[in-house]
Amino acid sequence: MKKWNGWGSDEYEYPVPPAARDFLAEAIGPSEQGPTATFGDLVKGVPKSRLPDDALISRDPAERLRHARGHSLPDWISLRYGSIDSFPDGVARPASEEEVEKILGFAAATGTHLIPYGGGTSVVGHINPSRNGPPVLTVNLERMRRMPELDESSRLAAFEAGVSGPHLEAQLRARGFTLGHFPQSFEYSTLGGWIATRSSGQQSLYYGRIEDLFAGGRMIAPAGRLEMPPFPASAAGPDLREAVLGSEGRLGIITSAVVRVSPLPESERFYGLFFPDWSQGVAAVKEMAQEKLGLSMIRLSDSVETTTSLNLIGNERLVRLLNGLLRVRGIKDEKCQLFIGVTGSEAQAKRIRRRALDIARAHGGVHVGRKMGSEWRKSRFKTPYLRNTLWDFGYAVDTLETALSWTNLPAAADAVLGTLRRGIDERGERVLAFAHISHVYPTGASIYVTYVFRLARTAEETLERWKKLKEAASQAILNHGGTISHQHGVGLDHEPWLEAEKGRLGREAIAALARAFDPKGIMNPGKLIADRLPRKRK
Ligand SMILES: Cc1cc2nc3c(=O)[nH]c(=O)nc-3n(C[C@H](O)[C@H](O)[C@H](O)COP(=O)(O)OP(=O)(O)OC[C@H]3O[C@@H](n4cnc5c(N)ncnc54)[C@H](O)[C@@H]3O)c2cc1C
Incomplete structure (x- = not known):
């Protein structure tokens, strides 16, 4: 079964050699067993659902807990320390576009907020319900995973958007094709999630990022259906696929996607x-x-x-x-x-x-x-399990990433790593920080940084350590000409830096787009752009 408070399946563990613990103790200090709240205790704290009874919705507290958080470090902290403070009021699992439309109708009629949910592998708070406001319904698309059509001649495959990496590849491989999109979260993330977060796979250098693979499809929004025909190319004005890519559930629910596939390589x-x-x-x-x-x-x-x-x-x-x-x-x-x-x-x-x-x-x-x-x-796809093992040893692991020009890369890497290593000195804590270049382009590359620090006794102190590190590293990225995210998206955690990257007008244009597709603001509020007036330019 899928772990409710860590990465992957309950059945798999990632053992490390005995010397690994000594290595970490030497680098950042010895630590004690990390806290682990039990599922039973947390379920007891799930409040009563505010949603009415409906055939399409589960209000089961265990289901709601399982859909309450993704995989950011703050998400792990709230699950593992048992400090979680918001839950969806229900979970729907539509099996067809007709059911998606019914859910949107239900939300409009009851003033419910909707969170589209693929595999829940977000690392920036994309699928977390907000603490205040109207009832929240999480829409898990896992039952929509068929491949209705494969046009072998044009090398285009149409999928329902809730298909996970393994199911997508299995259907293509049976016919001699591959999408070639392999993010490290491949085993659990979904096609809809990849599109909505502008994901990048490990072999994007050959197969392309998701924006190169996403040829068209359909999004059902509160304001109507958006059809995106998979033309090989078009000069008919702005390309609306670009609006859907990276939309993070703010515009509507992507129900199907046509993707460019390749024959299996020799x-x-x-x-x-x-x-x-x-x-x-x-x-x-x-x-x-x-x-x-x-x-x-x-x-x-x-x-x-x-x-x-x-x-x-x-x-x-x-x-x-x-x-x-x-x-x-x-x-x-x-x-x-x-x-x-x-x-x-x-x-x-x-x-x-x-x-x-x-x-x-x-x-x-x-x-x-x-x-x-x-x-x-x-x-x-197994190395993320190491995060579970290190948590059990008492260490927090987080990652962050950016992309920048070859000219800016060396100084940026030094600055981000230096900032992290010194980031919680004043709290008497050391940080092990390292990086790799994971995606390259002729003009620059992405740097992917991992940092490890000791868990504190309380959730509040561990979160404070994380906040200090995250804020300082994000600022260092921007100061050195990097994007706030190369592949993880914006969600909640990167939102404070979006305006610095897009500018005030750019941020307003995204907000206007959200209003056009979702006039009442029921789609995943607070993610990508916060629901507040734009900040004044300094
Ligand atoms: C261990 C680990 C490794 C990772 N490695 C990579 C990597 O190599 N490359 C990479 O790019 N990312 C990586 N990620 C981040 C994450 O897997 C991606 O952001 C992924 O694209 C999210 O897909 P998902 O289906 O899990 O979406 P979710 O986490 O469920 O949702 C993410 C966002 O997309 C929206 N969304 C999901 N489905 C739909 C839909 N059908 N319609 C509209 N909106 C939708 C949600 O509302 C939410 O805002 C990793 C994460 C983890 C935990």
Whole structure:
């Protein structure tokens, strides 16, 4: 069963070697078992639903608790410490567009707010009901997961939008196709959620981000239906798919999506390399990106991330052997690990791999063989389970991400990591912070930062630590010319920084769009843009 207060399935655990705990104790101090409130206790605290009885709605307290939070660190804190203070009043699971329309009619008639819900994997507070205001109904789309049509000739597949990653790929693979969209949350996130948050998959370099894959579809809004035909291209004015991408449930419910699919590749392999240091690694991946080699993935870890992941997930004996081998090749303590993915026909893959390794070698890179790449592939959706394990050890793990130009990237990475590492000094706490470049473009790249700190005894103090770190890092991102989010979206947690990125007029334009599709403001209020007047320009 899906975990109600952590990542993934109850059946899977991510064990770490005994030395991992010593490594963390050395880096940021020893910690005690993290708090874990029980499901039974929390269910008792779910208040009575304010919604009337309706055949399409469940008012079961356990269902409402399971839909109350996503996967941001504040979400985990409120679930694990048992400090959760808002719940949806009901959960609906429509099985068709007709039922979605009935739910919208119900909401209009009763003044209920609606939260579209895909897999609930949001990491920025997208699906959290607000504490005050009218009743809230969460609309879980998991029953809408069919593929009504696959046009093999045009390579277009129509799906109901509640389909999760594994169900989508299984239906396509049975016919010899793939979407190629593999966010790390693949096992639980959904097509509708990917579109509504502008998601990016691990192999977006080859298959494209969701905005490249989303060809058309349908959104049902309080003001009516929006049809988006999947034209190969169109000059008929602004492209309304762009309004739906990143709409975060504010405009309506995406019920179906037509996506651009590819035939299953003949060859798909991943390789592991090491560089002597970060600057040489960055120079290599920039060259690979700008040469448009056709790689499907480039993922370069800084030296702290490299060391941390070898300590937390590596086999101690193999890591010792690897370190010995790398030392002989001149790669020592500052080593940075790179994974590349090569996808395509056998002939293309061979050519691309050869060229990528040539570039790497020219920047001091050493290829350590296919085994490391295959291991990465096997565990690509399992590493988030590490967050459960570390919480049990008493450590909070959070991530943040941005994208910026190659020119701004080095200083931005230093500033964000430095800010995090010093961020809670005054509270006598240390922070382990590290980064990788996870998506590259000819003009720049995305930096994905992970930071780990000790849980406090109370939810309030842990939340305070997080707030200090999040605010300081977000400001550092903006100061260095980065976007507030490359792939996670805005939700609640990034909303305070949206206006700095879009400008006042830009923010007002988004608000006007929401009013056009949802005149009474019943769709996921408070997310993406807060329900307040725009701030005065300073
Ligand atoms: C461990 C982990 C790893 C992650 N890795 C990645 C990654 O590699 N790349 C990445 O891009 N993101 C990643 N994420 C973030 C998250 O998975 C994405 O934002 C994902 O796109 C959310 O999809 P979902 O179906 O779970 O949506 P939800 O979390 O259910 O909802 C997210 C938002 O989309 C809206 N929404 C959902 N479905 C619809 C719909 N049908 N119509 C209208 N609005 C809708 C919701 O109202 C909400 O505002 C990760 C998250 C976790 C926890």
